[in-house]
Amino acid sequence: MKALATAKIIPLLLLLAAWQAASATGLLPKSVLPSFWDVAASLAGMLRSGEIVPHTLASFGRAGAGFFAAVIGGVTLGLLMARIPVIERAVEPILLLIYPVPKPAMIPLFMIWLGIGDFSKIAVIALACLLPVVVATFNGARSVDNLLLWSARARGTPERRLLWRVVLPAALPQIAAGVRTAIAIAIIVLVSSEFISAEKGLGYLIFAYGGVGANDAMLAVVIYLAALGYLLDRCYLAGLRRLMSWHAFAH
Amino acid sequence: MHLLTRIIPIALLLAAWELVARVGWVNPNVFPPVTEIVLRWLVLFIDGRIYGPLWDTLWRALVGLAAAIAVGVPLGLLMGRARWAEWFFAPLFSFGFPLPKIALIPLYVHWFGLFSLSKVMLIFTDCLFPMVLFSYHGARGLSPVYLWSAQSRGTGRVRMLWRVVLPLSLASIYDGVQVAVVVAILVAVVCEMVSGGGGLGELMIRSYRYGDVRTAFAMLVTISLIGYALYKVAQWLRGRLLHWHVAEA
Numbered sequence: 092m093k094a095l096a097t098a099k100i101i102p103l104l105l106l107l108a109a110w111q112a113a114s115a116t117g118l119l120p121k122s123v124l125p126s127f128w129d130v131a132a133s134l135a136g137m138l139r140s141g142e143i144v145p146h147t148l149a150s151f152g153r154a155g156a157g158f159f160a161a162v163i164g165g166v167t168l169g170l171l172m173a174r175i176p177v178i179e180r181a182v183e184p185i186l187l188l189i190y191p192v193p194k195p196a197m198i199p200l201f202m203i204w205l206g207i208g209d210f211s212k213i214a215v216i217a218l219a220c221l222l223p224v225v226v227a228t229f230n231g232a233r234s235v236d237n238l239l240l241w242s243a244r245a246r247g248t249p250e251r252r253l254l255w256r257v258v259l260p261a262a263l264p265q266i267a268a269g270v271r272t273a274i275a276i277a278i279i280v281l282v283s284s285e286f287i288s289a290e291k292g293l294g295y296l297i298f299a300y301g302g303v304g305a306n307d308a309m310l311a312v313v314i315y316l317a318a319l320g321y322l323l324d325r326c327y328l329a330g331l332r333r334l335m336s337w338h339a340f341a342h
Numbered sequence: 343m344h345l346l347t348r349i350i351p352i353a354l355l356l357a358a359w360e361l362v363a364r365v366g367w368v369n370p371n372v373f374p375p376v377t378e379i380v381l382r383w384l385v386l387f388i389d390g391r392i393y394g395p396l397w398d399t400l401w402r403a404l405v406g407l408a409a410a411i412a413v414g415v416p417l418g419l420l421m422g423r424a425r426w427a428e429w430f431f432a433p434l435f436s437f438g439f440p441l442p443k444i445a446l447i448p449l450y451v452h453w454f455g456l457f458s459l460s461k462v463m464l465i466f467t468d469c470l471f472p473m474v475l476f477s478y479h480g481a482r483g484l485s486p487v488y489l490w491s492a493q494s495r496g497t498g499r500v501r502m503l504w505r506v507v508l509p510l511s512l513a514s515i516y517d518g519v520q521v522a523v524v525v526a527i528l529v530a531v532v533c534e535m536v537s538g539g540g541g542l543g544e545l546m547i548r549s550y551r552y553g554d555v556r557t558a559f560a561m562l563v564t565i566s567l568i569g570y571a572l573y574k575v576a577q578w579l580r581g582r583l584l585h586w587h588v589a590e591a
Contacts, residue, residue, distance in 0.1 A: 098429075099433040099437075100433070102429070102430045102431070102433050102434050103433065103434060103437065105430075106434065123453070180347055180351070181351045182351070183348070183351075184348040184349070184350075184351045184352050185351055185352060185355060187348075188352055191524075191566050191569050191570040191573065192562065192565075192566040192569075193524075193527060193528040193531055193532075193565060193566065193569055195528065195531070195532050195535075196528075196531050196532075196535075196543070196546065196561075196562055196565050196566075197562060198535070199535070199546050199547055199549075199550035199558050200550075200555070200558055200559065200562060202550060203372060203550060203553070203555055203558065204372060204373070275440040275442075278442050279442045279444055281442075282442045282444050282445050283444055283532045283535075283536070286444070286447060286532075286535075286536045287535055287536060287547070294445070297445055297448055298447075298448055298536075300448075301447075301448025301449065301451070301452065302448070304452075306449070306452065309448055309449065310449065313445045313446065313449070316442065316445055317441045317442070317445070320440065320441055320442065321437070321440075321441070324440060
């Protein structure tokens with residue numbers, strides 16, 4: 092497993108080495124693309140001076156707030172939809188209506204409604220993350236093995252308890268996949284919204300450095316953001332594996 | 343009957359919205375009634391203001407998507423059938439797939455300018471990932487029986503990719519197109535919102551700056567309809583072109 096992971100990193104390292112070599116030999120002019128070394132040095136400088144920290148906190152505060160609101164709301168809504176027909180009939184058409192709307196395109200409207208501050212960004216992120224979580228929860232809760240429900244009912248579990256103690260745990264693998272999609276979406280919407288309006292945050296930093304032609308610093312933030320997104324995804328998967336080791340899907 | 347039960351919740355929601363806005367509980371310049379948005383939407387089509395931006399967004403998205411298909415499908419198929427290509431490209435593409443390519447807008451503007459080229463290139467880049475990955479998975483999962491029988495009849499390597507692997511991978515490739523078509527519109531609109539240069543995204547951000555909520559809403563409706571229509575067209579094409587497809591391949 093470990094050897095496999097190392098082998099997968101080789102192409103990425105080769106690519107970075109080729110980039111550095113092309114810059115060093117002058118094949119790739121620095122006005123077009125700064126060398127990898129310059130970008131890395133710039134990133135190291137930003138990390139050492141702590142300049143990037145408040146921007147990271149601002150960005151991840153927004154993304155985190157929207158994301159967690161979406162997970163809590165989405166799981167609740169998905170479960171209710173799966174078990175209570177009236178709610179399904181009322182909510183499903185509305186979800187179908189919002190589904191094809193490209194969520195970042197709602198940023199201007201949310202800025203009109205909620206101002207250009209954090210609120211509008213958090214709301215768009217929450218809405219964008221909500222849909223995959225609701226759909227995954229709904230599908231997961233729908234496909235719960237009836238045997239589980241029957242045996243719980245036979246043991247006298249009340250309906251409300253059934254939802255939290257039987258349906259939710261059984262639907263967890265699908266919910267987990269929906270949440271993973273939501274993490275990626277949160278970052279995309281975050282960056283889009285910070286490009287459009289922000290005075291703090293990683294998206295703002297990328298845009299500001301790009302605007303003054305500081306390409307090495309701009310790329311440093313892009314790579315930093317990508318690395319954070321990747322780490323987040325890895326941590327999520329690792330945490331999931333640990334949390335769900337009891338679940339059938341882990342075996 | 344089924345359709346009716348689906349329409350009722352939406353109709354109720356829209357009616358409540360209309361009522362709240364008409365009664366004056368909310369500022370109609372912030373949250374305009376539905377009818378006014380629909381009216382503005384119609385006006386934009388009648389006075390012709392929307393056609394230019396609509397065309398800009400549409401052709402950028404489609405050109406970027408077409409380029410991504412043209413490059414991504416051969417690359418994905420190659421990765422599915424050639425070990426060295428899989429070894430090199432598969433980790434790169436699966437690593438890059440979830441990353442926000444949107445963050446490259448300033449770099450692409452620096453490379454390709456403020457206008458259409460930078461947008462088309464970013465759409466191409468973003469769509470390339472689903473196209474490559476879906477083609478790759480399609481080509482990798484082929485039943486070797488087809489390949490053996492073609493091989494035994496003396497089919498060459500390039501011809502094999504073109505005449506055997508491509509047709510058998512089409513179902514997966516079309517799944518990729520359906521993902522990419524949505525991505526293309528999304529990236530086109532975000533690029534236009536961020537760096538201007540015409541298109542529905544720019545029109546939307548401009549109407550936001552002028553505080554023109556009705557036009558902004560009409561834009562959102564238009565963008566969503568285009569995305570939905572393109573998705574449906576891709577689905578329809580898939581049905582038309584793949585009716586012969588062997589399901590188990």
